[in-house]
Amino acid sequence: MAQSFKFELVSPERLLVSAQVESVVIPATEGEMTVMANHAPVMTTIKPGVVAITVAGGKVDRYVVFGGFADILPEGCTLLAESAIHVDQIDRADIARRIKEAQEDLNDAADHHGRTKAEEYLGQLTTLQGAILPA
Amino acid sequence: MPSLKDLRNRIASVKATQKITKAMQMVAAAKLRRAQEAAEAARPYSQRMGAVLANIAAAVSGDDAPTLMTGTGRDDVHLLVVATAERGLCGGFNSQIARLAREHIRRLLRDGKTVKIITVGKKGADILRRDHAKLIIERIELRDVKQVGFVNADAIAKNITQRFAAGEFDVCTLFYSEFKSVISQVPTAQQIIPASAPAAPAADASASSIYEYEPDAGQILSDLIPRNISVQIFRALLENAAGEMGAKMTAMDNATRNAGDMISKLTITYNRQRQAQITKELIEIISGAEAL
Numbered sequence: 001m002a003q004s005f006k007f008e009l010v011s012p013e014r015l016l017v018s019a020q021v022e023s024v025v026i027p028a029t030e031g032e033m034t035v036m037a038n039h040a041p042v043m044t045t046i047k048p049g050v051v052a053i054t055v056a057g058g059k060v061d062r063y064v065v066f067g068g069f070a071d072i073l074p075e076g077c078t079l080l081a082e083s084a085i086h087v088d089q090i091d092r093a094d095i096a097r098r099i100k101e102a103q104e105d106l107n108d109a110a111d112h113h114g115r116t117k118a119e120e121y122l123g124q125l126t127t128l129q130g131a132i133l134p135a
Numbered sequence: 136m137p138s139l140k141d142l143r144n145r146i147a148s149v150k151a152t153q154k155i156t157k158a159m160q161m162v163a164a165a166k167l168r169r170a171q172e173a174a175e176a177a178r179p180y181s182q183r184m185g186a187v188l189a190n191i192a193a194a195v196s197g198d199d200a201p202t203l204m205t206g207t208g209r210d211d212v213h214l215l216v217v218a219t220a221e222r223g224l225c226g227g228f229n230s231q232i233a234r235l236a237r238e239h240i241r242r243l244l245r246d247g248k249t250v251k252i253i254t255v256g257k258k259g260a261d262i263l264r265r266d267h268a269k270l271i272i273e274r275i276e277l278r279d280v281k282q283v284g285f286v287n288a289d290a291i292a293k294n295i296t297q298r299f300a301a302g303e304f305d306v307c308t309l310f311y312s313e314f315k316s317v318i319s320q321v322p323t324a325q326q327i328i329p330a331s332a333p334a335a336p337a338a339d340a341s342a343s344s345i346y347e348y349e350p351d352a353g354q355i356l357s358d359l360i361p362r363n364i365s366v367q368i369f370r371a372l373l374e375n376a377a378g379e380m381g382a383k384m385t386a387m388d389n390a391t392r393n394a395g396d397m398i399s400k401l402t403i404t405y406n407r408q409r410q411a412q413i414t415k416e417l418i419e420i421i422s423g424a425e426a427l
Contacts, residue, residue: 010183012285012369014176030349043191044349045358068362069355071187078183082362083285 003037004056006076009063011084016063017053024077025052026070035070035077042072047124050087050131051079062087064128066098067121092129099125139412142405146398153394159224160387167317167380173282174314174373181366188363194352201357203296203364206329207305212249214304215239216295216327218311218371219259220379221278226386228312228320228379233262235322236310240267251304255291255372283376288369295368296361299328311371312378318385320378327367330360 002022009017024035027049033042046068053061068081085094102125106118137145192204217236219229236252236259243250252271254260260274273294280287295307307328312320348355 008179008183010180012177012180012288012366013173015179028349040347041345042347042349043187043352043355045355069187069359071183071190078187080180080183080187082289 005037007035007053008076008078009051009053009065009081009084010078011081013083016084016086017061019053020056022054022056022058024054024079025050026077026079027051027065028070035072038074039072039077041074043069044072045069046079046081048121048128049124050128051081051084064090095125095129099129136408139405139408142401142408146401146405149394149397149401153391153398156387156390156394160384160391163380163384163387167377167384169282170373170377170380171314174370174377177370177373181370184359184363184366188359190346191348191352191356191359194346194348195356201353201360203299203328203360204330204356207302209305210248212251212304212306213243214251214253214295214298214307214328216253216255216291216307216309216368217259217263218309218368218375219254219256219262220375221257221276222379223258224386225379225383226389228382229256229258230262231320231322232310232312233259235324236263237266239308239310239324240270253291253295256375277372283369283372285365285369288372289365292361292365292368295328296364304328309368309371311375314374314377314381317381320382325367325371327364330363 004020004022007017007019007021007024008015022036026033026035026044027047028044029047030044032049033044046065048066049064051063051065053063055061063081063084063086065079065081065084068079068084071078071080099122102118102122106115106122109115109118215236217232219232223229240250240252250267250270252263252267253273253275254263254271255275255277257274257276257278260271260276263271275291275294277283277287298304299307306326309325309327311323311325313323315321
């Protein structure tokens with residue numbers, strides 16, 4: 001059995017998960033990463049995606065997060081998500097709404113930098129929509 | 136001297152008022168509990184955010200830091216975000232925040248600064264409009280929002296950062312009421328732009344040097360600071376919500392008690408007058424009988 005470590009998933013509204021886990025897959029901005037116990041200290045921003053948490057005991061829990069960042073230390077990992085929802089409770093209309101908003105942002109973006117950012121975010125959201133829809 | 140009928144009506148109406156204030160007090164108590172829970176639930180996020188920010192701010196050297204943190208280098212145009220409640224009947228809650236803001240405005244104007252105001256909540260706008268109607272550039276109302284969510288705070292924060300990016304102001308201060316306890320709310324002014332980075336504990340200095348950042352620290356920081364502003368505003372809104380309910384509860388408790396006092400005073404007057412009338416009638420009967 002893999003060594004477990006402390007993982008916390010926090011959204012501004014509340015603490016969603018605080019548990020001993022074996023591994024966590026985090027959708028980091030520069031690619032997904034799996035965090036296990038004794039990981040080197042890393043701080044990374046995250047993109048909209050699915051966080052898969054393997055709880056001590058082998059059960060896998062999935063949460064959809066929309067942006068935020070993760071603070072990884074050898075003894076634990078904290079994920080500060082802008083908003084997070086359990087996969088079972090995710091609502092397709094909600095994602096569709098976010099995509100629409102992102103599209104509006106893209107249209108409103110004034111400069112090149114802003115446009116690139118909005119485009120990136122929109123892309124991530126659409127990927128996410130594609131990933132969840134069959135479920 | 137009011138007649139017996141007047142007194143009876145008066146007592147009935149005060150009793151009705153007392154019932155209302157009593158009900159409002161109980162509603163406030165229930166809402167207070169919910170607001171407190173919300174404020175408590177939000178605490179882990181802002182705490183961790185503070186810790187992470189302190190950590191990362193220590194790692195980023197002064198020149199790389201985003202302007203949201205260092206400021207524009209000027210101090211001419213001040214933006215005041217005044218967050219108050221949407222509803223009245225909560226004692227001095229709204230006026231206390233407004234008073235603090237007004238003192239601030241007066242001081243800034245005296246020093247020759249330009250002041251702009253964004254009000255969050257109807258009551259603050261109502262109070263500040265009397266003196267500084269021209270300075271208010273935007274009024275945000277959260278009247279339709281039942282439970283303040285992060286989305287609301289985020290929208291306000293985005294509004295502010297956009298204005299900052301457009302160079303509309305140099306310094307932004309947030310006014311709200313800190314929830315100390317049910318009976319005490321302290322109006323507070325907090326500067327959010329330029330953000331004062333929380334000082335990193337000395338012991339963490341070594342830890343931050345071994346951190347890996349992905350993407351680099353500067354980018355994370357520039358992503359983090361706007362988010363931190365949202366969190367600060369969210370926290371302020373939640374504190375306000377809890378404080379408003381606390382103040383309302385106290386105010387309504389006082390009102391209920393006052394109504395009780397008034398009822399007992401009116402009842403005594405009523406009884407005395409009734410007695411006096413009976414005595415008067417008796418005297419009339421007796422003196423009538425004696426005259427026979």
